[in-house]
Amino acid sequence: MKSNDYLEEKPADIDELDEKILKLITKNARIPFLEVARECGVSGAAIHQRVQRLLNIGVVYGSEFIVSPQKLGYNTCAYMGIYLEKAKYHTQVVHALREIPEVVECHYTTGAYAIFIKIQTKTNKHLKRMIDNDLQNIEGIARTETFISLEMDFKRQVPIK
Template sequence: MEYTEEIVHIDELDKKILQLITKNARIPFLEVARECGVSGAAIHQRVQRLLNIGIVSGSEFIVNPNKLGFNTCAYLGIFLEKANYDKKVVEQLKEIPEVVECHFTTGAWAIFIKVQAKSNRHLKKIIDTDLQAIDGIARTETFISLDQVFKRQIPIS
């Protein structure tokens, strides 16, 4: 069984709406309507449709980890003892609050995670105490981010 994501085609109005709401998730629908030259009700219906078909999912406030004292960002490649441990390991990774992203990958690692820690010492504790205690993890490889230069969404065009 092959997994493929269904590609959804959208029109120019949907693209314009996406450009506006991805720049500012708090933009009022009436302002989006003015920019697009349609009614507020039309924008509401379009955004609801985009949510329903899965092009966008919700909206969120982004917490700045540094402002809360989480000053170390690290990426860890995880080597598994056996490939079939992947789901069991991921379930245990979900229990570590500092693990903020988790990806299955190709290449050297089976899993790649992003960790937000308060310090290098805190990161070491997470690795030594939390990660290495998970059955199925053979070893990890750590990369500390010095600074996030930019982060963006895919272009809407």
């Protein structure tokens, strides 16, 4: 473990133009740079350089299309808190969870659970089968607590100043 592993990451140094760019591109990742440039009152080259800098310093990352789980038949969204038999099992449990395609998020947490995951399954029966056949068989898991999401009211990015 490095000596700085416990230090919080310092926020990136961004200015008002960076903030305006971020607001535009996070609303629509496919917005053309020339349109961003018009909105910001600068050249397309300046926008390209700014976005590249934001990528390089890690303020923004990735470029992806978001798949609608429901359009692919994944109609059950559940969250699960996982209790470990011992903390030392964390790494091997996470490795095993990574092998289950229906587990779409995994967080190491404080509080009651050691691990908190998000699961997308086609039906409640699919979820039950996955819990019984996959999750409960992972060595190191003491017990689990499952919450089915009835509806997602909203999801958003963090605010940009």
